[in-house]
Amino acid sequence: xxxxxxxxxxxxxxxxxxxxxxxxxxxxxxxxxxxxxxxxxxxxxxxxxxxxxxxxxxxxxxxxxxxxxxxxxxxxxxxxxxxxxxxxxxxxxxxxxxxxxxxxxxxxxxxxxxxxxxxxxxxxxxxxxxxxxxxxxxxxxxxxxxxxxxxxxxxxxxxxxxxxxxxxxxxxxxxxxxxxxxxxxxxxxxxxxxxxxxxxxxxxxxxxxxxxxxxxxxxxxxxxxxxxxxxxxxxxxxxxxxxxxxxxxxxxxxxxxxxxxxxxxxxxxxxxxxxxxxxxxxxxxxxxxxxxxxxxxxxxxxxxxxxxxxxxxxxxxxxxxxxxxxxxxxxxxxxxxxxxxxxxxxxxxxxxxxxxxxxxxxxxxxxxxxxxxxxxxxxxxxxxxxxxxxxxxxxxxxxxxxxxxxxxxxxxxxxxxxxxxxxxxxxxxxxxxxxxxxxxxxxxxxxxxxxxxxxxxxxxxxxxxxxxxxxxxxxxxxxxxxxxxxxxxxxxxxxxxxxxxxxxxxxxxxxxxxxxxxxxxxxxxxxxxxxxxxxxxxxxxxxxxxxxxxxxxxxxxxxxxxxxxxxxxxxxxxxxxxxxxxxxxxxxxxxxxxxxxxxxxxxxxxxxxxxxxxxxxxxxxxxxxxxxxxxxxxxxxxxxxxxxxxxxxxxxxxxxxxxxxxxxxxxxxxxxxxxxxxxxxxxxxxxxxxxxxxxxxxxxxxxxxxxxxxxxxxxxxxxxxxxxxxxxxxxxxxxxxxxxxxxxxxxxxxxxxxxxxxxxxxxxxxxxxxxxxx
Numbered sequence: 001x002x003x004x005x006x007x008x009x010x011x012x013x014x015x016x017x018x019x020x021x022x023x024x025x026x027x028x029x030x031x032x033x034x035x036x037x038x039x040x041x042x043x044x045x046x047x048x049x050x051x052x053x054x055x056x057x058x059x060x061x062x063x064x065x066x067x068x069x070x071x072x073x074x075x076x077x078x079x080x081x082x083x084x085x086x087x088x089x090x091x092x093x094x095x096x097x098x099x100x101x102x103x104x105x106x107x108x109x110x111x112x113x114x115x116x117x118x119x120x121x122x123x124x125x126x127x128x129x130x131x132x133x134x135x136x137x138x139x140x141x142x143x144x145x146x147x148x149x150x151x152x153x154x155x156x157x158x159x160x161x162x163x164x165x166x167x168x169x170x171x172x173x174x175x176x177x178x179x180x181x182x183x184x185x186x187x188x189x190x191x192x193x194x195x196x197x198x199x200x201x202x203x204x205x206x207x208x209x210x211x212x213x214x215x216x217x218x219x220x221x222x223x224x225x226x227x228x229x230x231x232x233x234x235x236x237x238x239x240x241x242x243x244x245x246x247x248x249x250x251x252x253x254x255x256x257x258x259x260x261x262x263x264x265x266x267x268x269x270x271x272x273x274x275x276x277x278x279x280x281x282x283x284x285x286x287x288x289x290x291x292x293x294x295x296x297x298x299x300x301x302x303x304x305x306x307x308x309x310x311x312x313x314x315x316x317x318x319x320x321x322x323x324x325x326x327x328x329x330x331x332x333x334x335x336x337x338x339x340x341x342x343x344x345x346x347x348x349x350x351x352x353x354x355x356x357x358x359x360x361x362x363x364x365x366x367x368x369x370x371x372x373x374x375x376x377x378x379x380x381x382x383x384x385x386x387x388x389x390x391x392x393x394x395x396x397x398x399x400x401x402x403x404x405x406x407x408x409x410x411x412x413x414x415x416x417x418x419x420x421x422x423x424x425x426x427x428x429x430x431x432x433x434x435x436x437x438x439x440x441x442x443x444x445x446x447x448x449x450x451x452x453x454x455x456x457x458x459x460x461x462x463x464x465x466x467x468x469x470x471x472x473x474x475x476x477x478x479x480x481x482x483x484x485x486x487x488x489x490x491x492x493x494x495x496x497x498x499x500x501x502x503x504x505x506x507x508x509x510x511x512x513x514x515x516x517x518x519x520x521x522x523x524x525x526x527x528x529x530x531x532x533x534x535x536x537x538x539x540x541x542x543x544x545x546x547x548x549x550x551x552x553x554x555x556x557x558x559x560x561x562x563x564x565x566x567x568x569x570x571x572x573x574x575x576x577x578x579x580x581x582x583x584x585x586x587x588x589x590x591x592x593x594x595x596x597x598x599x600x601x602x603x604x605x606x607x608x609x610x611x612x613x614x615x616x617x618x619x620x621x622x623x624x625x626x627x628x629x630x631x632x633x634x635x636x637x638x639x640x641x642x643x644x645x646x647x648x649x650x651x652x653x654x655x656x657x658x659x660x661x662x663x664x665x666x667x668x669x670x671x672x673x674x675x676x677x678x679x680x681x682x683x684x685x686x687x688x689x690x691x692x693x694x695x696x697x698x699x700x701x702x703x704x705x706x707x708x709x710x711x712x713x714x715x716x717x718x719x720x721x722x723x724x725x726x727x728x729x730x731x732x733x734x735x736x737x738x739x740x741x742x743x744x745x746x747x748x749x750x751x752x753x754x755x756x757x758x759x760x761x762x763x764x765x766x767x768x769x770x771x772x773x774x
Contacts, residue, residue: 023048023055030059030070042070046077053080060086060098068098076105084109088117091133096126103129107136115142122152123173127182130156160188164195171196175204187219194223202232206251221250225257236260240270241291245300248274266290276303278310286316293322301331308334312341320345324353327363336364343371351377358383366401373405381409385417396426403429407436415442422448427457434460438467445471450479453495458488465494469501477504481511484518485535489544492518510534522550526557533558537566541573549583556587561671564593571599582611589615592622594642594663594670601646616659623661623670631680632664633692634672636701636710638680640665674699680712684720684728703728709735715749715769722761729764748772 026048029041045052052074059071072090075083083105090102103121106114114136121133134156144150147169154162155173163170170192177189193205205220224236236251252274262268265287272280273291281288288310295307308326311319323345326338339357342350354372357363369387372380387395387402403421406414414436421433434452437445445467452464465483481504483495496519506512509531516525517535525532536551536558552570555563571584585603588596597619603612630639639662647654663670678697684704691705701710704724709732717725735741749769751757757765765771 023052026052027055027059027067027071030067031064038066038070042074042077045074049078050080053078053082057083057086060090060102065095065097068093068095069101072098072101072105076101076108079109081109081111084111084113088114091117091121091124096124096129099124099126099129100132103132103136107132107139110140112140112142115140118142119149119152122149122156123176125180127158127180127185131158155189158185158188160192163192171200178204178207190219190223194226196227199227199229199232202227202235206235206247221254224250224254229258230260237267237270240267240274241294243298245276245298245303249276276306278306281310282313285314286318288314289316289318293319296322296326301334304329304331304334305337308337308341312337312344315344315346317345317347320347320350327353327357332362332364335362336367339363339367339371340374343374348375348377351375351379355380355383366397369398369401369405373401373408376409378409378411378413381406381411381413384409385414388417388421396424396429399424399426399429400432403432403436407432407439410440412440412442415440415444419445419448422452427455427460430455430457431460431463434463434467438463438470441470443471453479453483453486453491458491461486461488461491462494465491465498468498469494477502480504484514485538487542489520489539489542489547493520517551520547520550522554525554529558530560530562533560533562537563540566540570545580548580552580552583552587556583556590559591561591561593561669564588564591564595564669564671567591568596568599576606576608581608585611585615589618592619592671594619594623594661595668597644597659597661601644604646605649620659620661623663628662629676629678629697630662630670630673631677631699631711632667632669632672633674634669635664635666636680636692636706636708637664637666638711639663639670639673642668679714680710682710682712682715682728683718684716684724685718687719707731709737709740711740712747714747716752717749717755718752720755722758725757725761725765729768733768744768746770 023045026041026045029037032038032041045056056071056075056078059067060075062068062071068090072087075087087102087105087109091099091106093099093102099121103118106118118133118137118140119142122130122137124130124133134153137153144153147166151163151166151170151173154166154170155177163174174189174193174196177185178193180186180189190205202224205224236255240248240251240255242248242251252271255271262271265284269281269284269288269291272278272284272288273295281292292307292311292314295303298304298307304326308323311323320342323338323341327335329335329338339354342354351372354368354375358365358368358372369384372384384402384406387398388406390396390398399421403418406418418433418436418440422430422437424430424433430452434449437449449464449467449471452467453461455461455464461483465480468480477499480495480499484492484499486492486495496515499515500519506515509528513525513528513532514535516528516532517539525536533555536555539547539551542548542551548570552567555567567584567588571581571588574581574584581603585600585608588600597616600612600616600619603609628639628641631637632639642661642663644659644661645656646658647656661670662673664672674694676697677694677699679699681698681700682703683693683700685702686704688702688704690702692699692701694700700716701712704720707727715728732744733741745768747769749765749771751771762771
């Protein structure tokens, strides 16, 4: 029936035309797609009134839902008593739409005979039907006879604020409402039950979470937290093992809120599982197996994976069969975790499954190899050594894992393949192979480990030292001594530790200082004194800042002037804001050598001023500027007077200051100066063993011990021959100091009575110096 025909029929009903539209055609309009057409057909039928009632009643049993729905609506509009019982019967229709129209129609009819059926409809599964039934009862003028009817009515009208005040009779309608298809109804029922605080609602509310219609979980568990009590804890404990992780987690939260404590390990295991506290489950051991094994079938891959991992850590053989089943899990990460877990199961039968997995492309080969290593079963050695032979780029990861696993197994059959792997072009493989050889501890590994100490990769060198610690053979000492000066501090320290373990003893004080530096024994190095300076200077450029700082501090405590130049060089190479600068400046102050003065004045007037001032004061206290009789026993030169000028910014004004001091004119140090030397004598005496000898204000320098040009005032020949005197004259005649050479003819030479020189030698001596009588 078209829309035009409907309007045409309207006109007929209104009397514009004599012929009437056939009733079957109007009923047929209920099936039209256009809602306006269906609505107009209903209005026409209502205007037709009683003549249409019989046909409409028969339509209530039509197989088309819309036909039944609109027939009920039309009957409600006509309100003929004949339709009462057919409409009551329609309250049980399969379709909510038809039941809703029937309830509304009965309300319009206002017949009290429908009350009982409408009260029953207040329990309908559809919220709109219940609402229409309640509205119909209102129209009829019905009043609830008891709290039970009042509860049904209030729930149907969704008056959630009223229901908590009705009491226990309201619980059942609210529980039914938890299963309603309408979200607002379910949420309202939850809120009302929460306000009522009735423990009987706990289980139904939890069950509602499992229904197919969604429910606000936050609101549900907020309600449960308010009405739960220790008496209802059992209900929540049951839910700790439910297959929905969110429900499990929320149930655990409720138990927390009511102060529940597990009564036994089983309850504890369920609780920790709900909380996903895998570490706590691992600590429970066998008591955690039940929920963990059940979790292997959880719908969430992450839960299955964590359960597998925890079972592997527990390592109980009861988990072996379930874990073998998990090897076929649909999720790759779960399958691979099962491989790892089987490695931790205490059962030798797991090896055959792992070896099978090693040949199966569905599994991560590295994880399988690691698991075989954890098993420690020598049955895997042949397969793992085969994996070491893969030389491809992709296979390097498997070679690393194979070397690592062979080290854990510890079978000597793996030694030769591992020695070959130490020469791999991939340093990661070399490191793992080196560590594995150390774990196996076979003496055949000594030579490869010695060669590994020379590797360019510092991690490999460190691994080689660690391996030596485990092999600990005295024959390796020579290579380990070489490692004491390695550029990597960890390698040096490791070599020192190994040498200590194998009972090696340094051959002298210098070797001891090198050993102590490598060992980082800074206290003993201070006691080593001058012998420690060279090895300490060698680590001033170490990559480890703590090594540098400790070396500088120790040099400052030793106080040797031999450290001054290296410390100054280090000072020049650092950034101004490097924290290393402070300790360098302090060390130079501790040594007190004048060579540092000009470098330290550079740090005045900046943030290092205070530490620089302190260092300058220490040096000034150790240099003299009053007594000019200084002579340098290092260079055998007289000292000269110096002055350092510098500016100081104080009170917003720059002022000029200076430091006057004496230092060697050659090395510029004051550390080797002797005081109050009035005369310097060159002595030729075969019987003297000393390099120089001081008697009062006279310093005698033994030329035969130190054949270099120097400042001197006279020459004494006590016991020497022609060749020694000729060498003296030859060397002094080539003295680069012109002023000294100009004085030679006035410098006296004294010959002891027992000295016999050839005429030629005496002439040579006399041509350059003034020979005096004894």
